[in-house]
Amino acid sequence: MQIIKNESINQIKARIRQQTLKTVDPQVENRVADIIATVREKGDVALKSYAKAFDDVSLDVLKVSSSQINQAMKSVDPEVIAALEKAAANIRSFHQLELQTSFEDSPRPGVLRGTKVTALSAVGIYVPGGTAAYPSSVLMNALPAKIAGVKNIIMVTPPQKDGTNPVVLAAAKIAGIDSIYQVGGAQAIAALAYGTESIPKVDKITGPGNAYVATAKRAVYGQVAIDMIAGPSEIGILADDSARPQDVAADLLSQAEHDVNARAILITNSEKLAQAVSDEVDKQLLTLPRVDIARAAVDSNGFIYLVDTVDDMIDLMNVVAPEHLEIQLENAYDYLAKIQNAGSVFLGKYASEPLGDYLAGPNHILPTGGTARFSSALGVWDFQKRIQYLDYSQAALSDDASDVAALAREEGLEAHARAIEVRQS
Amino acid sequence: MQIIKNESINQIKARIRQQTLKTVDPQVENRVADIIATVREKGDVALKSYAKAFDDVSLDVLKVSSSQINQAMKSVDPEVIAALEKAAANIRSFHQLELQTSFEDSPRPGVLRGTKVTALSAVGIYVPGGTAAYPSSVLMNALPAKIAGVKNIIMVTPPQKDGTNPVVLAAAKIAGIDSIYQVGGAQAIAALAYGTESIPKVDKITGPGNAYVATAKRAVYGQVAIDMIAGPSEIGILADDSARPQDVAADLLSQAEHDVNARAILITNSEKLAQAVSDEVDKQLLTLPRVDIARAAVDSNGFIYLVDTVDDMIDLMNVVAPEHLEIQLENAYDYLAKIQNAGSVFLGKYASEPLGDYLAGPNHILPTGGTARFSSALGVWDFQKRIQYLDYSQAALSDDASDVAALAREEGLEAHARAIEVRQS
Numbered sequence: 001m002q003i004i005k006n007e008s009i010n011q012i013k014a015r016i017r018q019q020t021l022k023t024v025d026p027q028v029e030n031r032v033a034d035i036i037a038t039v040r041e042k043g044d045v046a047l048k049s050y051a052k053a054f055d056d057v058s059l060d061v062l063k064v065s066s067s068q069i070n071q072a073m074k075s076v077d078p079e080v081i082a083a084l085e086k087a088a089a090n091i092r093s094f095h096q097l098e099l100q101t102s103f104e105d106s107p108r109p110g111v112l113r114g115t116k117v118t119a120l121s122a123v124g125i126y127v128p129g130g131t132a133a134y135p136s137s138v139l140m141n142a143l144p145a146k147i148a149g150v151k152n153i154i155m156v157t158p159p160q161k162d163g164t165n166p167v168v169l170a171a172a173k174i175a176g177i178d179s180i181y182q183v184g185g186a187q188a189i190a191a192l193a194y195g196t197e198s199i200p201k202v203d204k205i206t207g208p209g210n211a212y213v214a215t216a217k218r219a220v221y222g223q224v225a226i227d228m229i230a231g232p233s234e235i236g237i238l239a240d241d242s243a244r245p246q247d248v249a250a251d252l253l254s255q256a257e258h259d260v261n262a263r264a265i266l267i268t269n270s271e272k273l274a275q276a277v278s279d280e281v282d283k284q285l286l287t288l289p290r291v292d293i294a295r296a297a298v299d300s301n302g303f304i305y306l307v308d309t310v311d312d313m314i315d316l317m318n319v320v321a322p323e324h325l326e327i328q329l330e331n332a333y334d335y336l337a338k339i340q341n342a343g344s345v346f347l348g349k350y351a352s353e354p355l356g357d358y359l360a361g362p363n364h365i366l367p368t369g370g371t372a373r374f375s376s377a378l379g380v381w382d383f384q385k386r387i388q389y390l391d392y393s394q395a396a397l398s399d400d401a402s403d404v405a406a407l408a409r410e411e412g413l414e415a416h417a418r419a420i421e422v423r424q425s
Numbered sequence: 426m427q428i429i430k431n432e433s434i435n436q437i438k439a440r441i442r443q444q445t446l447k448t449v450d451p452q453v454e455n456r457v458a459d460i461i462a463t464v465r466e467k468g469d470v471a472l473k474s475y476a477k478a479f480d481d482v483s484l485d486v487l488k489v490s491s492s493q494i495n496q497a498m499k500s501v502d503p504e505v506i507a508a509l510e511k512a513a514a515n516i517r518s519f520h521q522l523e524l525q526t527s528f529e530d531s532p533r534p535g536v537l538r539g540t541k542v543t544a545l546s547a548v549g550i551y552v553p554g555g556t557a558a559y560p561s562s563v564l565m566n567a568l569p570a571k572i573a574g575v576k577n578i579i580m581v582t583p584p585q586k587d588g589t590n591p592v593v594l595a596a597a598k599i600a601g602i603d604s605i606y607q608v609g610g611a612q613a614i615a616a617l618a619y620g621t622e623s624i625p626k627v628d629k630i631t632g633p634g635n636a637y638v639a640t641a642k643r644a645v646y647g648q649v650a651i652d653m654i655a656g657p658s659e660i661g662i663l664a665d666d667s668a669r670p671q672d673v674a675a676d677l678l679s680q681a682e683h684d685v686n687a688r689a690i691l692i693t694n695s696e697k698l699a700q701a702v703s704d705e706v707d708k709q710l711l712t713l714p715r716v717d718i719a720r721a722a723v724d725s726n727g728f729i730y731l732v733d734t735v736d737d738m739i740d741l742m743n744v745v746a747p748e749h750l751e752i753q754l755e756n757a758y759d760y761l762a763k764i765q766n767a768g769s770v771f772l773g774k775y776a777s778e779p780l781g782d783y784l785a786g787p788n789h790i791l792p793t794g795g796t797a798r799f800s801s802a803l804g805v806w807d808f809q810k811r812i813q814y815l816d817y818s819q820a821a822l823s824d825d826a827s828d829v830a831a832l833a834r835e836e837g838l839e840a841h842a843r844a845i846e847v848r849q850s
């Protein structure tokens with residue numbers, strides 16, 4: 001990994017900002033627009049034709065049958081089923097704490113104001129195929145929706161020549177997903193946004209995918225809600241001399257192995273740690289099965305920034321705004337107050353990031369590419385919405401009538417003023 | 426208004442769905458892409474050049490000075506200032522109830538999980554110019570951000586030949602907005618998303634605008650957060666024989682006067698009310714200053730649907746998913762439980778919609794175009810974000826190590842498993 005030292009904080013900030021710039025591919029945009037239009041026009045026929053063309057799979061029905069799902073449950077290693085069930089229990093107990101509740105107040109006699117919190121009706125979850133088919137992500141997407149009270153949770157996943165990954169089907173069963181369809185790519189997003197003969201239109205689409213999926217989600221945004229446009233995985237680590245280089249290196253590599261574009265960043269005030277982590281990364285890389293991916297990621301997006309103080313370390317990390325942030329410093333909890341931008345934070349030397357990916361309960365669907373500046377982990381709130389309401393008595397309306405009329409007329413909206421005044425007559 | 430009767434519920438649903446279809450104008454998209462690229466490249470120079478070209482205003486500085494703001498405060502009718510201050514107090518007391526708080530739990534010894542709720546750092550509010558410069562919207566956008574704890578609230582509004590509307594400046598002062606810039610259109614959105622020499626880059630952009638503003642917000646979505654893509658105003662009214670036709674007609678017109686594309690929909694089980702409201706609309710229209718706009722709206726998007734039962738009325742209205750919903754039925758509150766899709770609900774015969782536009786406290790920035798299916802009124806939650814965190818002891822890590830490793834290896838992510846196992850050594 002490249003060690004950057006003797007640069008000012010502002011120089012490093014400029015570097016970091018440069019690295020988070022994103023671009024959109026207009027060719028992908030045009031292709032996706034075509035696919036969406038075709039799915040809207042031809043429905044299931046289009047989906048089956050794309051399955052043949054893109055995935056080389058001939059499908060009679062898009063829906064995965066319940067007997068296929070039950071068979072999958074039986075075929076999966078019981079140890080994996082047990083781990084998925086333990087993970088599901090932890091995810092449920094954590095996300096239960098996120099439930100928002102309705103509220104109501106009466107600021108004065110005759111006036112009642114409130115907000116009714118309710119669940120979305122139908123949600124679609126995109127699960128990538130092939131090696132990126134992650135059962136853990138099925139749990140992370142579906143369980144918050146389930147806790148919110150979503151009645152209809154639909155999963156889509158690209159058709160596979162040898163059938164859908166049984167562990168993915170098992171995770172869907174454990175999470176209580178209502179139906180599963182074999183459809184992937186931009187065509188899956190179009191089907192969820194507009195509906196087809198067999199796939200119902202949903203209110204929100206969540207889950208990561210490739211450039212086509214991400215572009216399609218952006219295109220249908222507004223027609224349906226979406227969770228976010230997910231980018232490559234990221235880890236940022238704040239560590240000093242108290243950290244063990246082998247732990248830091250292993251955690252950096254745990255994200256680097258995801259994707260050649262993954263980002264792995266260490267910010268430290270220890271030159272000794274910087275060098276030791278760099279050496280450890282080189283050493284640990286050698287024995288990883290996904291060595292080529294991890295090496296490409298650390299070579300192009302792996303950086304160790306050496307600065308003077310812990311305050312500078314935190315200041316820079318808030319500019320990185322990493323998806324995952326580890327604080328491997330003594331009394332890590334105390335630094336939490338200064339963290340402004342991060343998706344999920346791991347405190348101390350034993351809270352290794354993969355605990356959060358799989359088991360501990362906090363969500364692993366997190367903002368990437370600096371979007372932790374303004375967005376948050378997927379949660380129950382993503383599947384709830386709020387309906388405001390208001391009741392006024394005749395007397396309360398009389399009290400406020402002249403103020404409403406004054407403001408309405410100031411804005412040139414006479415009919416607004418009259419709607420209040422007609423009730424006075 | 427057109428009265429639709431003797432149609433089945435499904436026929437009416439199909440009509441309603443047809444009416445909510447939206448299209449994007451590719452010419453506007455291309456123009457907006459140019460403007461964004463120019464602002465990113467040339468910054469303030471581009472903004473001043475657009476001010477000259479689009480608004481015919483020559484600007485030396487973009488920022489509105491505090492003396493201009495103080496002068497505006499003095500020039501506005503004291504009755505209007507008092508009404509704005511009363512509105513601000515109500516908006517504050519209602520939105521205060523929306524504040525989310527941090528939480529933490531320890532599901533077993535050695536494991537600590539939590540979510541820290543914090544405010545976005547900087548927010549940009551778009552305020553349209555000309556006749557659509559609404560002081561009330563300044564309050565509705567800025568006050569929830571203020572309550573959330575946003576440190577830097579920036580307002581942008583198109584340059585006007587005779588200076589910014591003093592009532593808008595007064596509302597900004599009352600709401601505690603930190604700085605105001607004279608810049609409008611797609612160029613204002615680009616400036617807020619990417620920053621220029623004088624305008625800081627923000628984390629989220631809120632506020633309605635024309636097609637250029639809406640298209641620009643969609644284009645920068647992901648680079649920054651946005652509130653929503655606002656469409657024309659809408660009102661849906663559920664009413665039976667107990668409602669007064671003049672009230673119902675006045676409220677339909679209060680939204681129709683906003684925009685020729687505004688939607689005004691009455692769903693009733695009373696043929697008598699249907700006819701009386703239609704007649705009242707024709708009558709009240711005649712004396713409205715904005716008669717041409719309101720007439721165009723009711724002619725093209727004003728419908729009265731006559732159905733048999735209150736259940737059918739509610740069922741249809743949930744398909745409309747109106748921005749504003751009035752329930753002018755006896756015991757209106759009791760029907761709230763059945764409302765699934767609406768932005769803001771007004772209960773009973775005295776809760777006229779303009780109360781919510783101006784004074785009562787619930788927000789008037791609401792989902793339109795059927796998006797109440799999945800989105801909500803603007804609120805404090807729009808300006809807060811959540812950072813998850815996790816702490817594990819060495820013993821707790823040992824307990825979970827084999828489960829994490831099993832799931833990681835099942836997903837083919839060996840480096841994830843090793844990050845856990847390296848801590849066991």
